[in-house]
Amino acid sequence: MTANTPSQRAQRWLDAFGAALASGNPYNVLPLFDADCYWRDLVSFTWNIRTQEGHDAVRDMLAARQADTAASNFQLEGEATEADGVTEAWFTFETRVSRGRGHLRLKGDKAWTLLTTMVELKGFEEKKGANRIKGAEHGVHKGRKSWLELRQDEQARLGYEDQPYVVIIGGGQGGIILAARLRRLGVPTIVVEKNPRPGDSWRNRYKSLCLHDPVWYDHLPYMPFPDDWPVFAPKDKVGDWLEMYTKVMEINYWGSTTAKKASYDEAKGEWTVVVDRNGEEVTLRPKQLVFALGVSGYPNVPKIPGAETFEGDQHHSSKHPGPEKYAGKKAVVLGSNNSAHDICAALWEHGADVTMIQRSSTHIAPSNSLMELALGGLYSEEALKNGIDHHKADLIFASVPYKIMHTFHIPVYEEMKKRDADLYSRLEKAGFLLDFGDDGSGLFMKYLRRGSGYYIDVGASELVANGSIKLKSGVNIERINPKSVLLTDGTELPADLIVYATGYGSMNHWLADLVSPEVADRVGKVWGLGSSTTKDPGPWEGELRNMWKPTNQQQLWIHGGNLHQSRHYSQFLSLQLKARYEGLDTPVYGQAAVHHLR
C-alpha cells in the first residue's frame, strides 16, 4: 500500500502529464484523462478563462497552445488525499512566461478534473516578501524626493501629463480590488467613481444592510480583515474598510467623477474616456478599459401605467433611504429577493404597514443553514482549523467545473429542505411561492446562472410566514393610482410608498450607455453560464460570460461579482492586463462567441 499512496499516485500522474506535454503530441496526453473530464484553465494555457470539457476539447486546446505555453515542471504541493475513490492533489508548474498552481482530481489513475491557474509572470513578480522594496534609500542622494512627494507628483500628473494604462469605471469593491492588484503589479491605473469616497456605494444603501456572505468569504486581497471582524459586516463598516484600503493600497481613485463617454480608436489602439471630475471635464486615454459597475449596478425599474400619478414616495430599492420616515405608513414592496425582504423587515420594524408583492417563486436559504451546509467546508473557522484559508478555498471552489457544479450543490439543498422543513411549510401556508432552482441546486447556481431569484434569510421569512409582512403572491402591479396600487388579481392596495425591489439589469447596459449600442451588442450578454435554465438561455458556455476575460471588443473588460469573486478573479484579470502592459504575446484561445445581445 505504501507503494501507492495518494501522493505517489498524483506525482506519477503529474510526471506522466509533464512527459506527454513535452512530447508535443496532444494524443499522448489524452490517455491520462477520464472520458468524463474537465480541464479548467485560468489564463495560464489559454490567456482566457475556459473549461475544456471532454477529450476532444482537451486535445484541441493543447494542439493550439502547448507549443507556445511550454508547460513543465509539474510538482506535487503538500500531500495528496483520497476519499470516495477520488484522489485530490495540489501542484505547481511553470510555463514559458509564468508560474502557476493547479489542482487535480483523479478517478483511479485518470484525471477527472484539472485546474491550472496563473500565479505570476516571470520577471514581473509582485515586489513582496523577500523582494519587497526597501523604502528608505540608504546612502545620500542630492535632490531625492520623499515618498510623499513622489506620491503627490504621481497624483497630480496621472490623467493629465501622464496617461494611465488602465481606466476602471466604477470604484466599488470590484474596481478597488482590481486597482490594488494592478498597483502591486506596477500598471498605471485610474479608478473613476461617481460617489465622493470609496465605500460610498455601500454607505448609500439601506440602513439595515449587512453583508449576506460571512467574513471568511469576503476578505480583500493582501489585507485580510482582523480576526474580530463580525461574521456579517454592517455596510458602513465595510464602507470604511474600503476607504482605508484604497488609501493604504495607494490607489489612484478619482471620486466625484462621472464617466460620460468612452470610445475606442482602432488605429491608435486606445480609448478616449471623457469624465467629469468634480465639475472639470478631463479626457483620459488609456489602452485598456475595465467596466466594474457591478452585477447589481443598473437598476431595473418597471414601467407601470399610472406611476407618474402616484402621490406618495416611489423609488428603486437602490435608492431606498431607510424606514425611518415611514412609521404608520402603508408600504408596498414589489419583489421578493434579498433587497425586498431586507427592506420589508426594516419597514415593519419601524412600524410601517408592509405588503410584499411576489411576482414569481423565490429560493429561500436560511442564513445559518447556508453557512453551515454550503460554505462551512471552505469558508469558516472550522475550515481554517483544517488548514483551508481563503486562498486555498478559492482554488478549491474554482476547481469544480461549472458543468457539474450543480451535482455538488443539490445534496446541500436536499439537506436544507429537511433541516428547515418547518419554515418552508409555514411559508407555503402563508402563500409564499418557493423554489430551489430548476434542478434543485439552490442559491449559488442561481447566482451564477441569473444573478437573482433568492433571499438569504436573516429573519424576514418569519415575518412573511406569520403575516407581519403581508404577502400577495403570483401577482404583479397592473396600475398605479395616486394613493394605491392595483394588482393583476384585481386587489387594490392603499399605498404611501412603493419600493421597486425589482433587481438590476445586465451589466452591458452600461456599455450601451457609455460606449455605444453597437459595442454592447458586439460584447453580448454578460454573466450566466448558458445552462438553459430560467433566465440563463443556452447554448452552454461553461464559464461566466464575458467576466474577467477577453471580450469581443478589443481592450475592453468586465469585472465584478461578489467579494469572493472580485478577490479571486481580479488575480487573473490583473495578470492579463499586466501581460499586455509589458508587451507580452497573449494569444487568446477559445474566444467565446456571442449568442445574446443586450
Added chain:
Amino acid sequence: MTANTPSQRAQRWLDAFGAALASGNPYNVLPLFDADCYWRDLVSFTWNIRTQEGHDAVRDMLAARQADTAASNFQLEGEATEADGVTEAWFTFETRVSRGRGHLRLKGDKAWTLLTTMVELKGFEEKKGANRIKGAEHGVHKGRKSWLELRQDEQARLGYEDQPYVVIIGGGQGGIILAARLRRLGVPTIVVEKNPRPGDSWRNRYKSLCLHDPVWYDHLPYMPFPDDWPVFAPKDKVGDWLEMYTKVMEINYWGSTTAKKASYDEAKGEWTVVVDRNGEEVTLRPKQLVFALGVSGYPNVPKIPGAETFEGDQHHSSKHPGPEKYAGKKAVVLGSNNSAHDICAALWEHGADVTMIQRSSTHIAPSNSLMELALGGLYSEEALKNGIDHHKADLIFASVPYKIMHTFHIPVYEEMKKRDADLYSRLEKAGFLLDFGDDGSGLFMKYLRRGSGYYIDVGASELVANGSIKLKSGVNIERINPKSVLLTDGTELPADLIVYATGYGSMNHWLADLVSPEVADRVGKVWGLGSSTTKDPGPWEGELRNMWKPTNQQQLWIHGGNLHQSRHYSQFLSLQLKARYEGLDTPVYGQAAVHHLR
C-alpha cells in the same frame, strides 16, 4: 537517546514544576532551578512586570503569590529544541483567573530562564475567531439600531454623558495600539491627541524620515502590514497607516485635543482630566490614566547664552521643517544621534553647508549589519521561513532576562566591529568619537538603558567620514551670536540655522507638567534598567522603570517605546487595565521602589 529527547526533558520539567507548585511549598520548586536562574513574569503571577533573579527571589515571589495564582496545567507547546547544552521549550499554562504562555531554557535538567506571560483573562477573552460577534442581528427587532447609529451614539456620548474607564494622553503609535487592545477587550477608552489626525506625529517630522527598524519588527497588533510594505517605511506612509488603523479599529480618538490638567481624587478613586477639545473645555473623569506621550516626546532644548540674539532660524530637531529652504545656507546641528545624522544628511543633499557638533561619543550601527546581525534571527523574511513570526519573536525577545541580555548582544557588536571596520576607521580619522556602549553591548542595550547615544547608519556616516558633513567633536556650543556660534574650543562658526538635535527629556516631565511635580516625584524616573552605566544610574531594577506596569501613583500608567515594544507590552498593560475594569483582585507583587526623581 529517544528516551530523553528535548521535548521529554522539557515536559518532565514542566510536570515537576506543576507538582511542586501544587505542593504549596516554594522550597519544593527551588531544586528545579539552576543557581543562576531568572524567572521573568509578565503579569500572570505578579500582576506586575518583574524578573525574579536567583533562588531567593523565586522563593519569595512564590511564597507571596502561588496560593492566589494557583498556576497549573503546564503543557509543552510544539517540540522543544536543544543547542549548546541548552534546551528551549514553549508551554501553555493557566492560573485561577487567566491563561498564559511561557518559554523555558534548561541547562541540564534545571531552569536557567523562565518566562511566564498572561494571554487572556478567563471569562473576558477577546471576541475573535470562532467567538467573533455576528454583526447582523438575525431575526427582526423593533427599533433596532444599525452599527453606524450605535457607533455615532457612542462617539457623541463618551466623554460627556458616559465617562471612559481609561483616558490615554497621547495619540501616537503607543496610544493608538493600546487603545486598539482596550477596544477589543471592551474597556471604554478615549485617546487625547493634540494633532488633528492620527499619524500626524509622524507626518510632522522631517521629510526624509523613514522607520529605522525594519517592517518585520514594526507590525501593529491584529493587522499586520501587507507583504509588500517597504522594509523601512517612509514616515507619511506610516502616518496614513496609523490613521486607517485608528478608524477601522473603532478607537475613540479625540484629535485637536490638548490635555491641560489632570488630578487624582483619592476619595473617589478617579481622575479629573481637563482637556481643550477644538476650543471646547471638556472634563473627563476616568478611573485610569495612561501617559503615552513617547519615549521621545519631551524636547530637550539646551539653554545657551545669547540664543535670543540669533538672527537665523533655530529650533529643536522635532520642529525642523526639512531642508528645502536652507540650500546655500550655513547650518549647525548640535547633536550626533539619529535625528542629527538624518537632518545633516538631508541638509547636505539640499545644498546646505552643514556642521555637526558632536558633544560626546556615539554608537554607529550600520543599518544592514544591524538588520542581519542583531534582528535577522527574529525579525526578517528568513525568520518567517523558520516559523518565527513577530508574535513568536516578541516572546523570544522577552524571554531573555535584562540582567544577562548584554551577554547576548556583545558578540553581535564584536562581529559588527569587524565587518564595518573600514567605516569605523574612516570615521575615527575624521575625528568622530565612537563607542559601543560601556560594555560593548551596542545599540539595543543603549536604547534600554538610556534611550539615546546612537545612530543607525543609513548613509550619513559616509558623509561625515568623507567630510561632506563637517564635524566638530568633543566640543559644545558656548555662546550664540547673532550670525554665528562660538564653540567651547574657541572656534566660531558662521550660522544661518541652528538645529538642536539634543534629544528628549524623561517621560515624567509630562507628569510634572500635567499632574504635579509631587506626583512626578512619587512615580520617579521612567525608563532605564538601573545598570549603573552611562545615564542609567543604579540600583539595578531588572525591568524598564515604570513602563507598562503599576507605578507608585495609583491608577496612573506609562506606555510607550518603539513599535515592537508598544505592540508587545500593550498586551500586558491592557490586561492589567481590563482586570481592574472588571473588578478582579490584582495584588501587585514587588512594586519597585523609587530611587530617582525627575
